[in-house]
Amino acid sequence: MNNSLLAQLKEMTKVVADTGDLEAIRRFRPEDATTNPSLILQAAQQEDRRERLAVIARESADIDEAVDRVAVEIGTEISELVPGFVSTEVSSRLSFDRDATIKKAHSLIERYARNGVGAERILIKTASTWEGIQAARQLERDGIRTNLTLLFGFAQARACADAGATLISPFVGRILDWHKAQNPDGDFSGENDPGVASVKRIFEYYKAHGYATIVMGASFRNLDEIKHLAGCDRLTISPALLNELDEQQGHLERQLNAAAASESAASPLGEPDFRWAMNDDEMANDKLAEGIRKFMADQKKLEELLGKLRQQ
Template identity: 75%
Template sequence: MARSLLSQLKQMTTVVADTGDLDAIRRFRPHDATTNPSLILQAAQHEDRRERLARIAGESRDLDDALDRIAVDIGSEISALVPGYVSTEVSARLSFDREATVARAHSLIERYQQAGVGPERILIKIASTWEGIQAASRLEREGIQTNLTLLFGFTQAQACADAGATLISPFVGRILDWHKTRDPETDFSGHNDPGVISVKKIHDHFKANGYPTIVMGASFRNAGEIQALAGCDRLTISPKLLGELDERSGTLPRQLDAAGAGTAAKRTAPLDEATFRWQMNEDAMADEKLAEGIRKFMADQRRLETLLGDLGQKGG
């Protein structure tokens, strides 16, 4: 019997579900799961959650408290279904506030511990701004593991590795979106995909230079991008694309291999703030997509806040 592409991918890459949908997690049996404000909002729309959300909203002292309680509530459920990490995001509103990010991360970890989920199971997800990366550096030293997200460029990846982040989530599809908007006639399929090229460069650099930070490709637009990154440490994949990979058969060759990364650029001195900001300024795609990503996550968070406010009033 022909093996599915998904089953072959699981032999060379740790598969992560990019969803808060518990049914999808049960179906595809990923090792880890990631969430973000948009996915939490989607999960919150399910009718079977409304009563619980209304109770949490009614019992919470404010919206920030309610948001964190809901994120941990969903994350705790997910932790019972996967053997590995569950990523839970700090509010996008704190993307440029190092101290508030650190405090919120401690609060989330404490809530998880109260729910019986140990810190070794949780990755605190933080936007890859300068402030976010510095918060991650401090948290890692304190024993709290981090996932640096909204990562679009090599400068961000280097700074995250220098900070000792447990994991980074370089985005693929949103990089492709940016290039397609500007060069709609260019062939960006397969290995020409700029998002694929970016992740491969980061992966090879980390492996060649001994960085322990896990590289987890994210934000895929099609199954071809996933196939082109087979062999990456981790890939976080939506239920739709997990389904496509599960239904398709054929041979899935390994594309990324630590053994073949020896020609990557050598490790450089850690970036200081001025150099980081200048290099981000020079990378229009990474700079624009980071800002846009924060705005999009914040827009979904506001929608969730409105929903919770309505539910809290009804519950009260």
């Protein structure tokens, strides 16, 4: 009988692979898989993909189309290995453009459909800016499920739930990174980890107010963070940490329990209040902006790679 921490975690939380590595997905058999521009870039740089990428680059009308085709092709491969959702991210360039995000999302879903993957299998990822959240609101009405990512602040979580997003990805490790930089000598172990505390607060708020939006903790720095979020709806975990969980034995105790929540009414968060709350939350404001820049930097590297292949 497998008594690994990973096996126990799967009994209380849906485990999601945070990777585009097909071999890792085959090994750990997650429920879902998530990708982002950085992970797509890593997957695209694998030597066994180079010839196929060159074909895509040359066949595409432009680099923008080539990037979309690569993301959907990798997502399609992943969809054959997991039973649940595959998350595909809209370009970070569109983080502050609601209408362009909606248009791009429909285009990606249509591209998946041509590959035989239905919309019910795909989560369109957008940054948790006000514009990204409002795009998700419309996409959910259009029958396209969404994953709101780069989520660092409670105001973002409230607005995502109000919009009816299928899933949110509150980042744990990057919140910890920010606090460590501000207070290098601070004790951030266990429940003192501000990223862990953030996800717990969101989880308890969602369950207390009856929101259907799935809470999926993301961006982990160590096993301790994962252990302290056991029982969360979903956790998206890198192959390295999945391997550590798989190799460790011992008892894993549930930390979050939806059944313990008692429902109460919640008031919607309007745009002025959202923007003020984000402005007032230095960490969330800093990390959201930084995350968008980093994802965009990796997308530009992918565009450069495809541009070179296009010319060969």
